[in-house]
Amino acid sequence: MANILVVDDEMGIRELLSEILGDEGHVVTAAENAQQAREFRHGGVPDLVLLDIWMPDTDGVTLLKEWQRDGLLTMPVIMMSGHATIDTAVEATRIGALNFLEKPIALQKLLKAVQQGLSQGPKTARAPTLYPQPAAASGESNDTVVTAGVFNNPASSEAAHITTMPSVAVASESLFSSSFGLPLREARDAFERAYFEYHLIRESGSMTRVAEKTGLERTHLYRKLKQLGVDPGKLSKKGG
Incomplete structure (x- = not known):
């Protein structure tokens, strides 16, 4: 880190x-x-x-x-x-x-x-430093981002897969049965939302691995999740 x-x-x-x-x-x-x-x-x-x-x-x-x-x-x-x-x-x-x-x-x-x-590396040795974030300008959100390094543990990812996949499968069946009555665009959005949520939970929130699994560039993946209203942070907690 x-x-x-x-x-x-x-x-x-x-x-x-x-x-x-x-x-x-x-x-x-x-x-x-x-x-x-x-x-x-x-x-x-x-x-x-x-x-x-x-x-x-x-x-x-x-x-x-x-x-x-x-x-x-x-x-x-x-x-x-x-x-x-x-x-x-x-x-x-x-x-x-x-x-x-x-x-x-x-x-x-x-x-x-x-x-x-x-x-x-630095030219002189020093301890790691955390920085205070300045007050955000009017109308702008705070840009501080915290680490997501906890998602890089393969063992925890595998455990998350074992414990969460059954519930995801049940949710997927429910999704398909309830989506047929929707207009095509809404049904497609519902499927895509469930698809990305499935992979985010399975990969414990790692955007790198989700990008690899779904075949999307990271930039495109971020935009797609934002468009669908999917919050990777919340889903990573379910996967962890």
């Missing part, structure tokens, strides 16, 4: 990265601008920073320069952007960035870059 700071002015990007990395077992803190990122960095040293380049107040490259100037660039930093030029990426690397990811970020590239960054 690592403490990762995600800095991006787009709420959707912060939420998506937080969900993916949280599901991988990391503690994720999100900052929506450079000022919040500064506050987090002065409060502790994250194990890794994912830093967007284009932000409204202070861009990521400028923030990276500040940290280097003030001796605060003691953690791996991965830059992100959907509009940066090669020159910008080269400059960020020269300053001290470890890697550069182009948006939209492919899942495997993200996980590989994060693993590579964490393997670098």
Whole structure:
């Protein structure tokens, strides 16, 4: 488990990265601008920073320069952007960035870059730090995401499968018998909802394994669950 700071002015990007990395077992803190990122960095040293380049107040490259100037660039930093030029990426690397990811970020590239960054380790030894989340701006939800590492235990997953599958099977039979009287679209949504709930319970809430089982990309899977009103967190408790 690592403490990762995600800095991006787009709420959707912060939420998506937080969900993916949280599901991988990391503690994720999100900052929506450079000022919040500064506050987090002065409060502790994250194990890794994912830093967007284009932000409204202070861009990521400028923030990276500040940290280097003030001796605060003691953690791996991965830059992100959907509009940066090669020159910008080269400059960020020269300053001290470890890697550069182009948006939209492919899942495997993200996980590989994060693993590579964490393997670098800090320049100075220190204990893991948890970060306080700043008050959310008016109209915006809090972006703090807690770890989901408990779902990575194969033994507990198998036990969950044994104890929960009979009830799921009964529910599925009831679903089919009650869905034939619905309009096609509603019946299809009911089936898809039961289908994903089945796999979430069986896999103890692991979005990685559910994505593999259902053949969907993680990004598509998150959007589908949100569309169907399925809460992976609640179902993971049933599976655990």
